[in-house]
Amino acid sequence: MPPRRRARSTASPSPLGNLSSPLGSLMDVAPEQSPAVPLDDVDRQILVLVSQDSRRSQRALARELGMSAPAVGDRLSRLERLGVIQGYGVRVDWSAVGYPMTVYLTITAAQGYQQATIVEQIAGVPELEALDVVTGAIDMLARLRVRDHAHLRQLLRQIWEIEGVQRTETLLSLVGLPPKNVVAELLSKAVGEPA
Known part of the structure; x- marks a missing residue:
């Protein structure tokens, strides 16, 4: 089931939008948070x-x-x-299918720029594995899968061309632990405990 999205306004606002609220348009692209479901x-x-x-x-x-x-x-x-x-x-062994490099990319938007515009364009990048809008000195944190350094350079050029991207920082993963089964770890503790 795809994430639920809020209805978009039919007006086409300027990418700069309301300078006092660059996060305002994020509600258009953010999945709606689901209400808690009672689980026994x-x-x-x-x-x-x-x-x-x-x-x-x-x-x-x-x-x-x-x-x-x-x-x-x-x-x-x-x-x-x-x-x-x-x-x-x-679960795929990314090295076995030709994408051995995991890259984290921090993205800072130009001041006052509507971040939803950037989010939508980065979401269209096939190599994007995850994207979070975060608090702090940066605006977004992307996790990408790439083949090699040449592929990374090509991908970075593509992202730098996105209007509103002011700055990026590239972090290469040196070693990655196998993914944890967070579902089992968190919900196993909850069995027998009140929800």
Whole structure:
């Protein structure tokens, strides 16, 4: 399920917009925060098990939970419908597919520039893995996947051409730990505790 977005205004404001509120237009591109969904211990256990192996069948889940497969299917459908489960994915060895470099790029917008305009353009970069608008001395933090230094230079030129980007800083990852299963770590602790 794609993230929900707020409706856009039909007016086409200047990229500089209201100089006192460069963050104002971010609400147009930011996914709407979902309300908390009440989860019981079984919901949490299902989320932990599916996060460990999303290919696990409903029958296998049912055996581990001591439930019927249709009951597990109903639970999964409910969690999907409510947006708790937003999809199922695959973990890729990026080196094996030709993108061994992880690059973090800090981005500072020109003063007063509407950051939503920059966010929309950077979101269109295929190498972008994640983008966060942050507080502090910088405005955005991007995580990119690149093939090599030549690819990185080409990508940086593309980003520097985005109107409103005042400054960037490039950080190369030297060593990356395998991703943690945050779902299992956080929700396993919550099993048995009040939500």
